[in-house]
Amino acid sequence: MSLDQLETVVAIAEEGAVVRAARRLHLTQPPVTRRLQALEDELGVQLFERLPNGMRPTDAGRRFLSHARAILGAVERAREDLATES
Amino acid sequence: MSLDQLETVVAIAEEGAVVRAARRLHLTQPPVTRRLQALEDELGVQLFERLPNGMRPTDAGRRFLSHARAILGAVERAREDLATES
């Protein structure tokens, strides 16, 4: 698991599609697809349903998204903490 | 910032030295030194004092360690959540 993968699943969820997540992340589609695949492989769980028009989180996906957002928020707080009181 | 870097600083803090952190992480010393350097560079903050006999967290380092442990704990919970109720 990597922080990039977490940002990726959050972007896919919020944009509803890999193409648009890719734009947000300043990437092309393939790396976005691959980041998601690698994460799903590692966790052994499918996080998104592949629909004809985009991506929809599974139940496990929704649970994981909540964790992902918490982790990314904690990372942001860590950065701000050090930036502030240096 | 990467999760590997966070595990690295926690290991250095708990072991008190890069050599022993390396053993815990199943690495040699140089990558451990480099992970720490890269993180300190990115954050623009020194996290450890280099003592003759090992490493000692700075004030910023101690603050950061608390964040690092929180993040790694959240990662662990995310994993367990998906592993449990699959």
Next chain:
DNA sequence: CATGCTTACGGATCACGTAACCATG
């Protein structure tokens, strides 16, 4: 045939380990 996800592949970057170097007690 337009949209969107995925696979193949080549090339650049990253990150490791070995080896050598430096500092301190």
Next chain:
DNA sequence: CATGGTTACGTGATCCGTAAGCATG
């Protein structure tokens, strides 16, 4: 000279983008 951190350097792994493939409306 033993212990511990760092730097140099070569190599294997990782990760991107381009291109091509595949499925659905």
